[in-house]
Each structure stands twice: as C-alpha cells, then as structure tokens.
Ligand SMILES: Nc1ncnc2c1ncn2[C@@H]1O[C@H](COP(=O)(O)OP(=O)(O)OP(=O)(O)O)[C@@H](O)[C@H]1O
C-alpha cells in the first residue's frame with residue numbers, strides 16, 4: 001500500500017511546472033469565480049430567508065434592476081461628473097504641490113530633518129476632521145472637497161517623492177557628474193527617470209486617498225456628487241439603488257487604480 | 267632582475283619616457299582625511315606621482331588603502347583635499363573635460379538599455395542620434411556585447427554590466443582614462459582579453475591611463491609603471507617600472523620576466539596586505555571584547 005502510494009505520488013512534481021503557468025492562472029480565475037458565485041448565492045439566500053428587517057438585504061434581482069435604472073438616470077451621471085472633476089482637481093493640485101515639496105525635502109537634508117516630523121505625524125491623521133474648516137474657507141460646494149482631497153493626495157505624493165529622491169543610487173549621480181552633465185541634464189536624465197516609479201506610486205496612493213476623502217466629504221455636507229447621492233438614496237431608504245451605487249463606486253475606484261497601475265508598469 | 271627599477275623621487279622622471287614634455291597629470295602631496303575629532307581616518311597620506319602623456323600607470327594596494335578615495339579626488343568628485351592634483355595647469359576640484367571615469371561600483375542606468383547606456387555621454391554632448399548609435403555600437407562590439415544592445419542591465423550579469431560601463435566611458439574618448447577596479451567582476455579569461463582590447467585602444471589613441479586595481483597580474487600585464495600603496499594610511503610604498511616590450515598581449519603573462527615582476531611586487535604587497543589583515547583582526551577582537 002505504502003509503496004504504491006509513493007509510486008503514484010512521484011509523478012506529481014513533474015506535473016507541477018505545467019500547473020505553474022497558464023493553468024494555475026486559469027484555476028485561480030475559477031476559484032475567484034466560485035467565490036463570487038458563493039457570495040451571490042449566500043446573499044440571495046439571506047435576502048429570501050426574511051431574517052433581516054425589510055430591504056436591508058435586497059435581492060440580487062432588485063439590485064440589478066436598480067443598477068439598470070441608475071445607469072440611464074441623468075442625475076447619476078451629473079453627480080458622477082462632479083465627483084470625478086473634484087477628484088481630478090484634487091489629484092492635480094496635490095500631485096503638483098507634493099512633487100515640488102518632495103523634491104525640496106528630498107534634496108535638502110536640513111529641511112527634511114526640520115519638517116519630517118510634521119509630515120509623518122500629520123499624514124496618518126484623518127483629513128476629514130479638517131472638513132469644517134474647509135467649509136468655512138471654501139463653502140459647501142466642490143471647492144471644499146477639492147481642497148480636502150488635494151491635502152490628502154499631497155501627503156502621499158510628497159512622502160514618496162522625498163523617499164524616492166533620497167533612495168537614488170548615489171553612484172548614478174557620480175556618473176552624471178563625471179560626464180559633466182548640466183543641472184538640467186542631471187534633473188531630466190538621472191533624477192526624473194530614477195524617481196519615476198516612486199512618484200507614480202505616490203500618485204496612485206494619492207488618488208486612493210483623494211477618492212476616499214472627496215466621497216466622505218460629500219456624504220457629510222454637500223449638494224452634489226456621488227457621496228451626496230448616496231446619502232440621498234439612503235435617506236429614502238432605497239436599498240437596491242444604494243447597493244447599485246456602491247457597486248458603481250467600487251468599479252470606478254478599481255478601474256482608475258488599475259489604469260495608474262498600468263501606467264507604472266509601462 | 268636588472269630591469270626592475272624602483273624610484274622614490276616624486277617627479278617621476280623616467281629615462282624611458284620622452285623627456286621634456288610635461289606630464290599629463292601631476293599628483294602632488296595629496297592628503298585626504300575623513301571624519302573629525304577622535305574619529306579621523308587618513309585615507310590618502312602624502313601621495314605623489316606623475317603620469318606621463320600616453321602612459322599606462324596602475325595603482326595597486328590592499329583593500330581599504332585609499333585607492334578609490336584617490337580615484338575620486340583625481341576625477342574631481344571629491345573637491346575637498348589637501349595638496350594638488352594638476353592636469354595641465356589646472357588644479358582639479360571638479361570633473362575635468364578630458365577625464366573619463368570607470369567606477370568600481372555597478373553604475374549602469376537601469377532604465378536604459380545597453381546601447382542607450384553607452385550612448386549617454388554622447389547624448390549629453392548633443393551628438394546626433396545616428397552618429398551616437400554608430401559610435402556606441404563600435405564600443406559595445408569591442409567589449410563583446412554586440413548581441414545585447416537592446417537588453418536592460420537587469421538582464422545582464424555583473425561582469426557584463428561592468429563592460430557596459432567601460433564602453434560608456436570609452437565612447438566619450440577621454441584623453442585621460444581613470445578606472446577603479448573595472449575588471450573586478452570578470453573571470454580571469456575575460457579579464458585578460460578585455461585587458462588586451464583596452465591596451466590596444468590605449469596604444470592607438472595614445473591615451474593616458476590610470477588603473478586602480480588589487481590584481482597583480484592585471485597590473486603587470488597592462489602597465490608601464492606600477493604605484494604600490496601601503497595599507498593605512500595610504501602612502502606610496504614604491505613605484506616599479508615594467509619594462510616588458512610593447513605591443514603587449516595577454517600572452518606576456520606566461521613569460522619569465524612577467525613572473526619576476528609579479529614575485530617582486532608580491533613581496534611588497536604581502537607585507538601590506540598582512541598588515542591590513544592583522545589590523546582588521548585586532549579591530550574585530552577589540553569589538554568582541556567590548557560586546
Ligand atoms: N566617505 C567616507 N567617509 C569616511 N571614511 C571613508 C569614506 N570613504 C572612504 N573612507 C575610508 O577611507 C579608507 C579608504 O577607502 P577607499 O574606498 O579609498 O579604499 P580602497 O583602497 O578603494 O579599497 P577597496 O580596494 O576595498 O576598494 C577606508 O578606511 C574607508 O573606510
């Protein structure tokens with residue numbers, strides 16, 4: 001028995017490399033699919049079991065139907081546009097200020113030592129606590145969301161730019177100097193390419209926190225945007241539409257993250 | 267043995283070299299200390315020697331004796347030193363346009379492929395793209411990487427990357443070539459063959475070359491003169507003329523004369539190297555006693 005068991009086990013390592021490439025990617029995909037199917041089934045089961053009050057767990061069919069209604073509703077699209085523009089503006093402002101600050105801090109050891117504590121201790125504090133101040137400064141409209149979003153993107157971009165700046169291999173700088181590269185050539189041919197990855201990673205992180213902060217701010221106090229829409233739907237207690245909205249937000253956030261991820265790889 | 271002459275004079279006046287012409291490079295009483303207070307390390311201690319126009323000089327010495335420090339000073343990357351390094355009439359405190367450097371550390375640009383790495387200095391000079399590629403191609407071919415032009419450094423071995431750096435410096439055709447252990451990552455055979463190529467170019471272009479190394483065979487194979495350094499503080503222990511005939515190829519390694527030079531210099535080096543070893547052992551035991 002033991003002998004045959006060993007015999008049958010032996011070919012397995014030979015088979016393993018075949019599983020390693022495409023095949024394992026395919027089985028991972030099936031596992032993901034199975035997992036999603038299980039969640040859907042469980043959801044539908046819960047929804048029909050009547051264990052929950054009212055429409056807290058609406059049936060999948062009603063969510064899909066609500067999604068259909070949502071996607072042709074101009075109200076959804078105008079609010080999506082507002083949120084999109086707010087996030088884009090915060091990211092643009094935050095990136096610009098963040099890259100400049102990061103380069104200045106990364107290049108200057110003295111400034112870094114002076115300001116590092118502020119950045120490190122301020123960066124993890126939730127920006128939303130500054131929201132009341134932003135409203136006083138910029139009003140209830142998109143400006144206060146942009147300001148808050150820009151602030152959160154700024155920290156992510158500044159920190160990773162400064163880190164990227166300091167992590168540049170010193171030998172590459174010496175090579176540039178030995179070939180007598182001008183200041184401009186040093187910046188464009190050595191610093192920039194060497195820092196591209198950390199800066200793009202910072203922008204990616206910055207976009208994530210900008211989306212979170214903008215949406216959160218919209219749910220608190222606003223008159224437009226996806227966060228505002230979510231709260232509207234919530235006060236109506238329109239659960240299927242609420243879930244449809246959440247799924248839409250997940251999809252958009254995921255897609256934009258994937259887009260930047262691809263830019264980094266190229 | 268009579269051909270083995272040692273000189274201690276600082277002028278480097280050498281009857282075998284054309285007299286009258288000014289040396290390409292004068293290293294005059296150079297001192298470099300690191301650190302401050304009780305922690306001062308004297309890396310280079312009153313080092314003086316000359317390099318003549320078109321001459322190939324090697325600096326050899328045990329690890330940690332200050333060779334790379336001297337290399338960086340001569341290259342103008344370490345402006346803060348005592349004494350003088352003169353090229354022409356100019357005291358070096360910044361990189362000189364006629365000097366090309368090959369570094370000891372891995373120094374290729376990871377985001378550029380081989381040909382773009384090698385073309386880098388030409389790009390800085392604003393050479394047109396097609397000419398840039400032609401010239402880069404020539405030197406890539408010479409270091410034996412013709413099939414790897416489109417590869418990125420991450421796809422190359424350590425020795426191949428080092429050859430890319432050598433080609434990158436050669437392509438700028440410096441009048442004075444400084445190399446800091448450029449062959450350290452290469453196997454013995456590649457080292458000998460690449461050494462032949464370098465000697466060829468050096469002889470053709472009449473290029474003044476200073477090679478930093480701790481490889482004795484390499485030094486004797488390539489050099490007109492060898493500067494032997496002491497272990498800390500780094501001083502000139504001896505300067506040896508290598509009177510082997512040129513043109514010289516790696517075949518010279520097998521000759522009797524070659525063996526004599528190696529044996530002779532090895533005597534000096536062994537003394538210094540064992541001082542270095544003893545030094546680091548006592549440092550280790552002192553650290554052990556503390557811990
Ligand atoms: N930037 C620095 N700061 C402090 N000490 C330094 C610095 N650079 C070099 N040293 C010291 O100077 C001495 C000489 O170093 P160097 O790198 O010149 O040696 P080397 O002869 O090139 O050695 P190797 O053959 O191992 O490359 C060493 O003791 C080293 O610790």
Ligand SMILES: [Mg+2]
Pocket residue numbers: 333334335370446
């Ligand atoms: Mg060294």
